[in-house]
Amino acid sequence: MESLIRQSAKVCPFVHKATSCSQGLSQVARTNLPKMAKQCPIMGRAISGSSSRRGYATSSSATAAATNPTTSQSTETVVDHGTQESGFDYKGLFETEIAKKRNDKSYRYFNNINRLAHQFPLAHRQMEDDKVTVWCSNDYLALSKNQQVVDIMKKTLDKYGAGAGGTRNIAGHNKHALMLEAELAALHKKEGALVFSSCYVANDAVISLLGQKIKNLVIFSDELNHASMIVGIKHANTVKHIFKHNDLDHLEEMLKMYPKSTPKLIAFESVYSMSGSVANIDKICDLAEKYGALTFLDEVHAVGLYGPHGAGVAEHCDFEAHRVSGIATPKTKTTMSRVDMITGTLGKSFGTVGGYVAASNTLIDWFRSYAPGFIFTTSLPPAVMAGAAEAIRFQRSHLDLRQDQQRHTKYVKEGLKDLGIPVIPNPSHIVPILIGNADLAKQASDMLMNKHKIYVQAINFPTVSRGTERLRITPTPGHTNDLSDILLDALEDVFNNLQLPRIADWEAQGGLLGVGEKDFVEEKDLWTDEQLQFTNKDLHPNTANPAFEQLEVSSGIKL
Structure with missing residues (x-):
């Protein structure tokens, strides 16, 4: 305090005069400085003027609460700010922020959708007789309703109960966790795997740990990476560079800025949802x-x-090598073996919930030992892990599920193209219908639901950029051609009624995101016609019921 006052005395005439008395600086430091400030010709006006103003950032210092008892006889009056100021307007802040979302049409309303296990892809709304067809679920293979998955979850629930009992660190883990991680490691042909409560948590935990533990790490991130990866990069608290989506020339320009010896991480997705x-x-x-x-x-x-076994795009890059080898690792180097860390979810194609990372034994042991997002989070329930493992086993030997999903996607995309309805071109299973306006996207979604009994959620900011709003359709093996024809008729009606822009309209405006863009070259579908001709019998016999040993790294590697 005395040092502060000495510095102030040099530049402020009022403080210089106040501290020049015989009492000395220490006495001044024990006085009520707010009261002294009111006597200052400059600060006095500022303090009196601020009392009539109010904003979201107003807060009071509890200086008076720290008054030394030995000075209680002082004649100075201590101001009790806690009773003389208005409190922060929390409700006003929240209401203002929500109003912003409503005004820019990005406010989200969640529909009451109750998917029916025995009538997929039907669901009912609030009333059970009010049924709709779901066209936007990420339960891509409908394995959440698969009878084998449901049966094993029921048995596990009856035998082991509802919850895991806590974190692995406190409650230990169980055979279901061990089996699930062995299945995941085998799926991606990695030495180990670690299960998290969600892939959002897995991405955040892994990326943030890498940044916090690897000194001078530089992270290179695709601009369209998922929010979980973005949060992980923020928590990594290190240098980052964002490269243009799928622009490898831009990525290399950034990589060139650093010596090879500088630690680096390239974070990206396979399919951008x-x-x-x-x-x-x-x-x-x-x-x-x-x-x-x-x-x-x-x-x-x-x-x-x-991929032949559902391990993802990295496996699909070497489709034939993996198909022939089955669950065994091909003798030649593959794309999947070149990737250091692969994360995935149990909550989409595998029909349950949770996330994971697959990598080398050393990396998995490191994540297991240091990642707070793993250490301090309650484990998934045994029934969930047993169901997820069963789903992985089932889909691995059922190539036809993936093929049907691709065929149905192709049918919908071709039907939309014939109608002139704009689909953002891509080589994957995602069918994004470009609307380009948040309000119209919501109206289109509502009309599909209320008039045609079809549920397709509108995708608005911040999930996508403003001006690129869309409807996102995701066919499954259960969305057969007859259901697709109903969808196509409904979309034609919606586009006519709302006068939504079609391919020709976007072309007249110069195009957007590949829709109506001159000289745009579409990528070929990932699945080739030849790959779609294989049957389940063409898979290696070892994919059916392999027996995996417990991963040592799951419990901790003993020395």
């Missing part, structure tokens, strides 16, 4: 090897759907 675009994993791995970077691949919207 709102556009359906797909990363060139091999070329990103080439850059990683050239510039000394680790690779982090999010396969959330690809597991279950690509």
